[in-house]
Every structure is written in C-alpha cells, then in structure tokens.
Amino acid sequence: MAIDSDVLVIGGGIAGLSAALSAAREGAEVRLVTEAETTLHHASGLLDVLGYTPDGEGPVVDPFATIGDLPDSHPYAIVGERTVRDGLAMIDEVLGETYRGEHTDANALVPTHGGTVKPTARYPASVAAGLASDDRDVLLVDFERLTGFDAGVAADHLADGGIPAETSAATVEFPVTVRDDAKVTRYAHLLDENPTVTVDGRDRHVRAALADAIDPHTGDAKRVGLPAVLGVDHPAEIRAELGERLDAAVFEVPMGPPSVLGTRLEDWLYAVLDDAGVEIEAGGGPIVNFDADDRTISEVYMDRSGSPIPYGAEQYVLATGDVAGGGIDSDRDGVAEPIFDCHVPHPSDRYEWFNDDAFGDHAFVTFGVVVDETLRPIDDADDPEFANLRAAGAVIGGYDYPAEKSASGVSIATGYAAGRHAAREV
C-alpha cells in the first residue's frame, strides 16, 4: 500500500505550488510533498519573468516580446509565450489584489534593499508605491539595530542610478526596544499585534508611535519606503494606517532572507492550494527512491528517519530545484538528478563546471534535466525517461536564471504546464 493521489508533486517552491494548483484546477486529486515548509521564506516575494537576455542585455522592457528571441532549449521557448501568459494569469487570479503588475507587459523596476533596481513582472501591492519609475519624491527609512537595510546607502544608490525623484533617508528608533539583532519577523509581528507602548510618557500603539518617529523626516516626500517588515498577517491594514498618519504613500523595500514578502506569498499560496483541495505534506523528509515498471513510475519513497514512506500516483511532477535547491546533485564523478537519475548533460571535466571569477558565467547554473514539449525529462537518446514524470522549475536545465532574473517566471510557466499535462493524463 501507499499514500495515494492522482498527481504527486515533489517540491514546495513556486514551481511545485504552481504545478499543484494547475493540476488541481484540471480536476485531479493532487498531493504536494516538500522537504521543508519554509522554502519561500527565502524568496524575495517578487515574481519576475525575464529581466535580462541570455546575452546580458537589459534591463528588458517587455519580457514577453523577448521570448521569441530565446534559444530553442530555453524553458520559455519549450512551453511558448502563450503558456507563460496563461501561467501568470492563473497566479494573478489567485493572488488578486495582493499582487500588481498584470496591467502591463512591461517590467516594473522595483528598488531593493541595496538600492539596486530589479526588473520584475509582478510584485506585492506593498512595494507598488516604491517603483523607480515614479517621479514623486521618496524618503527611505530604516530602523536602528535592524540589519540588512541601510536607508542612506539605498537612497544614494537609487539617486546615482538616476531615478526621476529626489531621494532622502532617515534612521528612526523602532518604538519597541527589541534586541540588537532581532529578525524581521519580530518587527512584523509587533506591527501585526500593535500593542500599546509608552513613548515620551505617552501611551501609543506601535503603529502610531512608528509614524510619530518618521513624521519629522518626511519633508516634501510623497512616498515613504520602509524595510519589508510591515506585518505578516495584516500588511494592507498596517500600510494604510501608516500612510494616513504620514500623509504619504507607504511602501516596502524587499529584503534578503528570511523574507517577510516571501513568507506572506507562501501563506497566501498555501491557503489557495488548501482551498483547491491539494493535500500538502511538508517537512517529512526528502523523496529518495522509486519503483518503476516499463518506464512508468509506480511509487516513490520518502526517507523519514530511515523509514521508507511510500507515495503512489498516476502522474508525477519533479519540482525539486537546481544545484542550490538540491534538485541537482554533483560529486567528483559527475552531475546527476538524484531521485530518478534523469539525464543531466554536463562536461566530463569538472573544471569546466565553474568559472574562476565568482561573478563569472558558471556552467553549473545551467545544469538540469532536458525536457520534451510536454515537459517530460528525456534521456540522452531523446526518449522520455518515464512515461508519467514531468519536470518544472529550476530542475530543468538550459538557462541561467540568476543572470536572466527569470526564476519565478520559468517556475510558474513550467509548473502550470507540467501540472496541466499531468492532470490531463489521469
């Protein structure tokens, strides 16, 4: 016996979540297994499609218009522009008002915590007022003791980048004295709960006291940017209250991990999957093995402290990520996809896998499985490895997502397509 479903999705990143959602929408019984339930806590929360071309040209103005120019082996070329749009439309629909960007094909330019600007197709509503293309004057605010965001550096960097607005910066004391290296979630929960604090002998709620602290610095600024810590549960409410008190548009600046924007996105997508009837099993261990008969997978096995836990399905989606995510593995002898041992093309000389320049073009970034037009991994003779296995997201090779800024878009598009193909075979 095994724990059964129609479609089993392996992996809990954007690709896995997209695949599970699209399969469930096709009517399949879907189960998603993920090694950790906190995968997106490390994500920026921005959903990019294509920021730069594979040749390094950019930022790209219209990522959709660029898809036609990509090499045939690129995941976007394999699924086609239409699927990229349909996948995004699925995500737009479920995220609703919480995300922006669907009104245009053009990339938005989102300022991030170092003051660099990231081209992205979709972004949380909470960062909308911060776009670099906006000409309203902007004040960036950081907190004493909060690491990971220096408003002064970010404001200078943005100004150097030539944004069409005056930038200024201020550092304020957060109204609750937290410990020196408190994490972003600590601030976020304080703003969610909004307890009363005493500031200068006055009893104030935390949000009001924070606005009091920022107010003297606003000057002519019509926009105020804060580190992305404005609540996990009530971000819209917190932003609205601060905006009203400051008489300015308040926005969040995306930060590195652990990320409140990523955590919120995960909460929302998990809730969407729950509503769609997807069973989620998180944190139980990695999938390490499988049984197959005549190139058809019958069961896969999770390793839970040495006990093999069997999961059975008619169709499987592999969304385990790339080298960094553990979906592709390497040792001195070669590069491999560790669960099903799908074919991963790579140079036999391992000194060709990387570049000595840390920021150079590393071959390993593009390592991954090769897929056919229905996203089935294929072997070195171009035959499907298994009749009922599909791949989605960064486990697919042939593109350099960190350089292209295409991680989310490829995950959504291939996840959407793999989920649909899988569900339609059930």
Add this chain to the structure above:
Amino acid sequence: MSDTESRDSREVEQSDTEDGYEPRDIFGTTTEMDLRSGADNCTKVGTCDAECPVAEVDDDFPGPQFQGPEQWRLSSKGDVEIDDSVTKCSNCLRCDSGCPSGVPFSEMHNTARAKYVLEDQPLSIKKIRNRILANYRTSAWLASKLPRTANFFMNNGIVRWLMEKTMKIPSEREFPEFATQTFREWWAERGGEATSKERAQEARAQRGDAPVHSDEKRVAYFHGCYSNYNTTQVAKSMVRAYESLGYEITVPKQKCSGTPMFANGRVDDARRHAKVNVEHLGDAIEDGYDVICTCSSCSLALRQEYPDLFDLDGIDELAAHTYDALEYLRIHEDLEAELEGATVDAPDVAYHAPCHSRNQGLGRQAVELFADVDGVAVTDVGDSCSGISGTYGWKAEKYETSMAIGEEMFEHMEAVDAETGMTECPTCAMQMEHGTGYEIMHPIEVLETALT
C-alpha cells in the same frame, strides 16, 4: 590567474596519487560527537531565529543561531562555558525545519544543554526540579500507586502553593489527572497479547482481506508515560482501532522515550532509558513487528533523537521501524475506503499540529484523514507553537513565556466554531486545555469511533 593556470596548479598538487586525487584527513579522527560540519553549514541567514517562538517573545534569548553553530564554535576554541540561555530553548525544533542548509540544531542544542547541565550548571532548586520534571515517569509511577490520593493532593491549593514556593512549579497549571488503572494494568487484565491476537484474527476473518493466521499485521506499541499513567483512553483507542483492522498488538517492556530528559539536559538519564527501549523494542522488530507511537514526541525521540545522540546496537533499526500510529495506517491500509460513509459521533474540533508532528511531516494528516468523515469537522488552527513544549511550561520562570507563545494558538482556537480541541501531543493538549478550557481529544480516539 587564468583558467588554465589555476587548473594546472591543481593537477600538479594531485599528481602524486594514482587516481590523481586522494582525500586527506585534516581534522583527525575522534570518538566524540563531531558537530563541526553542522557549524560549517551555517551561512548565518537567520531563518532559524526568525522561526524561533521563544526569540519571538523574549528579547533576552539569543536565538538558535547563537545556541547552535556560534556557541559550538566558541566552545570548541577552548575553555568556554556553555551560556545558561540554552535552558531557555524549548526544543520545539522549528529551527531544524527552517534552516535551508541542514544545520542539525536540535542535535547541537541537546548536546550543549547536556554539557551545561551535567558540567557547568551550579546546583540549585531549579536544577533539582528540572531533574524531577525530566523524570516524569518516576513521579507518575509513584502517583499511579495511589492515583486518587495523588489527584487530590496535586491539585490542592496549599500543596500547589508550597510547590510553587519550594520547587518553582507554577501554581496556575492544573496537574494532569492520574488514571485509576494504568494502561498496562488494563492490558494485562484484558489478556495481553493472546487476547489481542484473538481479536485481530476475528477481525481478519470478518474482513476477509488477509489470512486469519499470518505473521503480517503485527505492531509493537510504545505507549510512553502519558498514555500509560494519564490519558489511558488514547492507548485503549489505539488498541481497539488497530485490532478492528486486523492487527495483533504487543506491548513490550519500555521506559520513558527521553523527550523530557533531552529538554532538561539529562542525556545521562535518557541514555539509561533508551538502552531498555532499544533492547526490548529491538527484540520485537526482530520478531517482525513495527513500532508505533501515539505521542508525537515519543515517535520523534525514537526516530530522530536516539540516532542523533546515542550509539547503541539496533538504534538505527529502531528509528527505521518506528511510526506514528495514524501514519502507519495511512501507509498500510486504505483508510479512505475504510472511512467512506463512516459517521462518527464526535464534537467538531479545533486541531493543533504539535511542533514534533510537524517536524516529522505529519502536521496535516489528521485534517486530511477526517475531511470526508461525516459527524466531525476538523479545523486546523494554523502553524503557531502551543508554547508548553513538554516540561518547559511547567517551570515558574518560563510560565509567562510559555503562555505568551501560546496566545496565538488560543486565539485561533477560540475563533474556530468548535468547543473541543484535538492534538497528538499530550503536553500541547494540557496547554490547549489550560488556555481555552476545552476538552482535548487525540485523533486516534476519533478514528476508533469511525472504525468500530
């Protein structure tokens, strides 16, 4: 340096062995537990601190990144004492599941806590109290000899006032009631293994799905302390549910799983108990039994903490053959078919997934299992920690922290349209009851009603 140059120099270094490369042992061999690789894995991204429920409410707690990798590095430099803040860790293991780099936090914390308690911590009332709490089995065993008297005294106002004053046991908490008959006494009176075999065979004959006489379908029950001395109804439900599906049950000799001992740094006590458990459960495994637990912390201990901390013969086999009671049935039975059309007479419940269930990947199984069963609505109250963490919330100085962590869960429970709670962990159940006044059930109790 160009690509070719760097490559050539590497090849020169390696050319002295036949294969071109021979790994060198730089750090030497040691019989001590080596956590260096765990510390080296840490990239200081800080997700562990962000996930930590104690750091969330207590700014004096430095958080898991310090307690684990940083403290390990400090203490390995020489004669540095373990910081006493390690006793503030509640052992919920959320840092383990949050870490993207596989740092073995729980193993590091358990090791550091044990070193602190056994070597560095000065003797105090609290230290003695912690050892008594850690050895709950001993107190429970004593109480079970005169359960009615124990129940009377343990919740008597004067006794509790004295306990708070002398032992720092918070008087706010209600002591769990001791059963007038322990599970093992009930099991023996019922006829033990022989009766179980008979009942399982009857069920198999009725079901016709397995041979009546067979060595398949046999489980060894690790009941732990709490369902033996306190919530015996959980253990009895497990027995009836499994027998109705044709399983023969054995209840091997056993001691405490060690969970409260790890959490209090008493790895010495835990090891003694583990030896007994590994020996007797190991014998059952050799005879073809799998081990099942109804307490999520017991299953976690047997599966993860034992092989992490102890080097005993058969410990890996035990880990690999241990399952949670619901998990085991989900793997081996078609529970969906069994429960199809079932109606249970149970109240709707607000379900809390214990941290130790989530850590085993079992946080959603109860919700999924009862989703299509008529008569009971199970609502998940979300991912917050209950805050009691075993003996943690039973310490006067930790009581406030424990309740502050639990606040979110209490609120979510109140928001759900149910007046009863459900969880797998006995101490989470105590906290749920303490914070809301609800009665708390175990999923196996609901399953028994649905199956029988």
